[in-house]
Amino acid sequence: MIITEKYSxxxxxxxxxxxRLVEEEFGHVAFVQERVWAQPDWVLIQYDNEEIATFCHIVVREVSMDGTTYTVAGLNNVITPKTHRGKGYASEVVREAGKFALQELKCSYGLLLCADALLPFYNRLGWYSVEGGELYYSQPSGEQRYDSNSMLLPLTGQPNFHPIHINLNGLPW
Ligand SMILES: CC(C)(COP(=O)(O)OP(=O)(O)OC[C@H]1O[C@@H](n2cnc3c(N)ncnc32)[C@H](O)[C@@H]1OP(=O)(O)O)[C@@H](O)C(=O)NCCC(=O)NCCS
Known part of the structure; x- marks a missing residue:
């Protein structure tokens, strides 16, 4: 069973x-520790026998892509605790997050930042890597450029859109 709730x-x-689960997964990752991150707006939680089997956060944001502003569902902290991995839970939650982003949040795209290893996982779920573009986000020290992968999930927006310039217009997720 997946529940969707306002984070607040x-x-x-x-x-x-x-x-605690976020801390266990990402607490030791320097890139994560050295930056300020957006607070989630929504959370999807998959339960298995009343235990949290997977969850993910959604940040809703007006993001600029090539000069146009789109309502975007920013996905992050997709986490399955180790004992529940490999059962398809994260795939289900990411799919459900896409449906929720389209139907309830009226987003044009899903957008996530991701390490190389997980590109195939998200590819299988309909996300594609933005090729040749640059992505910027805010930090207290000013604007910074992200130099790994950004992926889009087309919801109502054009499916093969590869923006050259993305600005998250706020903290990253
Ligand atoms: C990535 C993660 C959410 C997958 O959760 P899951 O519930 O096991 O996912 P599913 O069962 O739907 O899919 C499993 C598939 O994900 C892929 N996958 C999972 N972890 C991976 C990794 N580190 N590198 C590459 N592929 C990975 C594999 O293809 C795997 O298939 P397999 O079980 O046949 O090997 C989970 O491994 C996790 O919490 N990892 C740590 C946190 C993280 O990196 N989150 C994603 C970035 S925000």
């Missing part, structure tokens, strides 16, 4: 479990 309305005990 999550029960404190659930929020603290999610924060």
């Amino acid at each position: 309305q999550l029960a404190p005990e659930v929020k603290s479990i999610l924060s």
Whole structure:
């Protein structure tokens, strides 16, 4: 069962479990620790026998791509605790996040930033890598350029759109 909830309305005990899982996965990653990240707006949680089997966060943002502003669902912290991996849960949650982003959030695209290893995983779920573009995001010190992969999921927007210039217009996710 997947539940979708506003992050701000999550029960404190659930929020603290999610924060602990994020810390376990990314707490040691320098790139993550050295930056300020956006607060999620939404969270999708897959339960298995009342245990959190997978979750992901969504940040809703007006993102500029080649001079046009699009409502985008920014996906991050897709995490399956180790005991639940390899059962298709993350795939289900990412698919569901796409449906929710289209139907409820009225987003044109999903957008995520991702390491090389996970490109095939997201590719299989309909996401594609933006080729040849540059992506910028805000930090307290000013604007920064992201130099790894950005991926888009076309929801209502053009499917083969490879913007040259993306600005997240805020903190990254
Ligand atoms: C990536 C992750 C969410 C997948 O969760 P899952 O519920 O096991 O995913 P699914 O069962 O739907 O799909 C599993 C597939 O994901 C792919 N995959 C998972 N981790 C991977 C990795 N580190 N590198 C490459 N591919 C990976 C594999 O293709 C795998 O298929 P396999 O089980 O046949 O090997 C989980 O491994 C995880 O939490 N990893 C740590 C956090 C992370 O990196 N999150 C993604 C970035 S935000």
